[in-house]
Amino acid sequence: MSSTIILGIESSCDDTSASVICDGVMLSNVIANQAIHSSYGGVVPELASRAHQLNIIPVVHEALKRAGIEKHQLSAIAFTRGPGLLGSLLVGTSFAKGLAQSLQIPLVDVNHLQAHVLAHFISEGKADEQRPEFPFLCLLVSGGNSQIVLVKSYDNMEVIGQTIDDAAGEAFDKCAKVMGLPYPGGPHIDRLAKDGNAKAFVFNKPHIPDYNYSFSGLKTSFLYLLRDKTKENPNFVEENLNDICASLQATVIDILMNKLRKAAKDLNIKQVAVAGGVSANTALRQAFHDHAAKYNWEVFIPPFAFTTDNAAMIAITGYFKYLKNDFCSIEKVPFSRVTNKF
Numbered sequence: 001m002s003s004t005i006i007l008g009i010e011s012s013c014d015d016t017s018a019s020v021i022c023d024g025v026m027l028s029n030v031i032a033n034q035a036i037h038s039s040y041g042g043v044v045p046e047l048a049s050r051a052h053q054l055n056i057i058p059v060v061h062e063a064l065k066r067a068g069i070e071k072h073q074l075s076a077i078a079f080t081r082g083p084g085l086l087g088s089l090l091v092g093t094s095f096a097k098g099l100a101q102s103l104q105i106p107l108v109d110v111n112h113l114q115a116h117v118l119a120h121f122i123s124e125g126k127a128d129e130q131r132p133e134f135p136f137l138c139l140l141v142s143g144g145n146s147q148i149v150l151v152k153s154y155d156n157m158e159v160i161g162q163t164i165d166d167a168a169g170e171a172f173d174k175c176a177k178v179m180g181l182p183y184p185g186g187p188h189i190d191r192l193a194k195d196g197n198a199k200a201f202v203f204n205k206p207h208i209p210d211y212n213y214s215f216s217g218l219k220t221s222f223l224y225l226l227r228d229k230t231k232e233n234p235n236f237v238e239e240n241l242n243d244i245c246a247s248l249q250a251t252v253i254d255i256l257m258n259k260l261r262k263a264a265k266d267l268n269i270k271q272v273a274v275a276g277g278v279s280a281n282t283a284l285r286q287a288f289h290d291h292a293a294k295y296n297w298e299v300f301i302p303p304f305a306f307t308t309d310n311a312a313m314i315a316i317t318g319y320f321k322y323l324k325n326d327f328c329s330i331e332k333v334p335f336s337r338v339t340n341k342f
């Protein structure tokens, strides 16, 4: 039987990425980050789509080269159709359509959030790889989303809880901005929190029903604390930076884990995964290990390369869809909004 070789293309936000996966095993995963946004304190959509246009050809070329694969060997092209920034998505979508047409191979559309979850199934060809078994819960935390996903199979996932305002990564980034840290602030808070006291300051936690999240109250209470303390001591932030970061980080993780624990208990599920950019956070990863020990969970934490946006997760999702002949017509257009099922 011949191999199934998928080229994955990701362009939903500010990373242009291409990856080649052969029979579920990753051969390459190339990511071009867009440094241009850091001076604006956030992603500027128009600049992002222009940068994708510049990056897409070299990135795809490099992914094929590193994989040692010629274009004519590809079985299909998988691309991120949404959710994300429409201008950014259009670049990857148009490129994928054009290449698939010229090669006369199928096109597979991929939901970006489903792909974050299925990143747990990317094989790097190592002997000790572990995969969650269905059904499992996945905490999906990134700059744009905070969700608890009930994963019933590769192609049947239900969002059982999600943020009603900001995402966890957004809360980190916005609070970091208030402290004068560079964008994106999440990794800086993670680094600074390592030398801080997580109990130094107390911030508001939300009281909302079900498995939903909210981070806007925390953000406001963070802002007020800094404002009040800075009135007393203008150097408050600089003098307490590590403690502020550690306390903020601990609060965010507490909020995330409380609802996840509730969902796992209610649904009697012990297989629990984490995915998305914020899953790179050291303390969140530790919280997962602690929960594994305390609640007898089997936890799945992705390698760092698969936490932030990457095309390997698009290619693996495309691979599973390809096996089911789940192809996409050329007429399909990108979508920006998050859906409750994927």
Ligand code: KG4
Residues within 6 Å of the ligand: 013, 141, 142, 143, 144, 145, 168, 169, 170, 172, 173, 184, 185, 186, 187, 190, 276, 277, 278, 279, 280, 281, 282, 307, 308, 309
């Ligand atoms: O999934 P992702 O790459 O894409 C978006 O949704 O945009 O996630 C990016 C988010 C940013 O908010 C960033 O601050 C956060 O993930 N992030 C982290 C860490 N690394 C990335 N947050 C906390 N700790 C980290 N180590």
